[in-house]
Amino acid sequence: MKIVVILAAVAGLVSPVLAQGLQGLPGDFAFLRDIDPTIIQDIRYAGANNFMGRPIAGYDAAECVVKRDVGLRLKAVQRELARQRLSLKMFDCYRPARAVADMVAWSRNGKETAAERRYNPAFAKADLFRLGYIATHSGHSTGAAVDLTLVDLGADNSRKFDPAKDYADCTAPVAARAPEGSVDMGTGYDCSDVKAHTTAGSITPAQRRWRSMLVAAMARQGFVNYSKEWWHFSRPEAGGTAYDFPISRAR
Known part of the structure; x- marks a missing residue:
């Protein structure tokens, strides 16, 4: 088997499935930047700018990893938005199952800092799973769910998180x-x-228009919004197999 793989690679005949496998991803997963490098990425769980205040388990790199079909559909959304000088910005894509377990443990640690409360001002974090804001089994782990927003490319986006x-x-x-x-x-x-x-x-009429624009653009490519989170979208296959490989840097 190894001989066949080597010969195929030398001949330049490695299939897309095998090629992705050699990059450390399952065959139907891909780095979004390889599909559309114009989509902005701000993968929040790879750093400290998130509700846990630290990198979350499995996020070894700030890379958006998705099922290839999901990536191609995001590329189509991006192409449509570009005509209006807008861009998608990815906050989260594939989420390793170990990251979900990390979130569960965090919610049960009995501590709640002021920085954490910025993300759930009206609820205790122990209630976030019961209320449907965090899931014990996430569609993100299938590679078919994403969290994102819109960026106005003509606006001043220079403010940075401190x-x-x-x-x-x-x-x-x-x-x-x-x-x-x-x-x-x-x-x-x-x-x-x-x-x-x-x-x-x-929310204001302007904020409602932005949300409606995002939902409509994503829906035209078959994405369904989660009603409790304006940023969360998934494809129907998001209920499939959950994966637990860590996110590494794209080669």
Whole structure:
């Protein structure tokens, strides 16, 4: 078997499935940057700018990994948005099952810091799973679910997250909460609050238009939005096999 693989590689006949396997990804997974490098990535769980305040298990690199078909559909969404000088920005893509387990353990550790409460100002973190804001079995682990937002390429997106700054909670006006370099969707990313529900009545007309634009653009490529999170979209196959390989840097 090894001889066949080597000969095929030398002949330049390695199949896409095998080639991806050699990069450390299962055959139907791919790095999004290899499919569309114009899509902005801000993979939050690979750093400290997230609700846990640290890198989450399995995120060894800030890379968006998706099923290839999902990536191609995101590329089609990006092409449509580019005509309006907009871009997608990815916050999370494939999520290793070990990361989900890490989130579960975090929710049960009996501690809650002020920085953590910025993400769930109205609820205790121990209740986030019961309320449906975090799942014990995530569609992200199948490679068919993504978290994302929109970026206005003509706007000033230069504000950067400062871990030493005491930001307001995720439901506050955009100037007071942690910067995300994106359009104002009414809440920050990963905001566990009713205001983050996609059709929340407490947001402004402009924020509602941005959310509607994102939902419509994603729906045209077969993505379904999760009603409690304006940023979360999945393909119907998101209920498939969950994976647990760590996310490494694209070669």
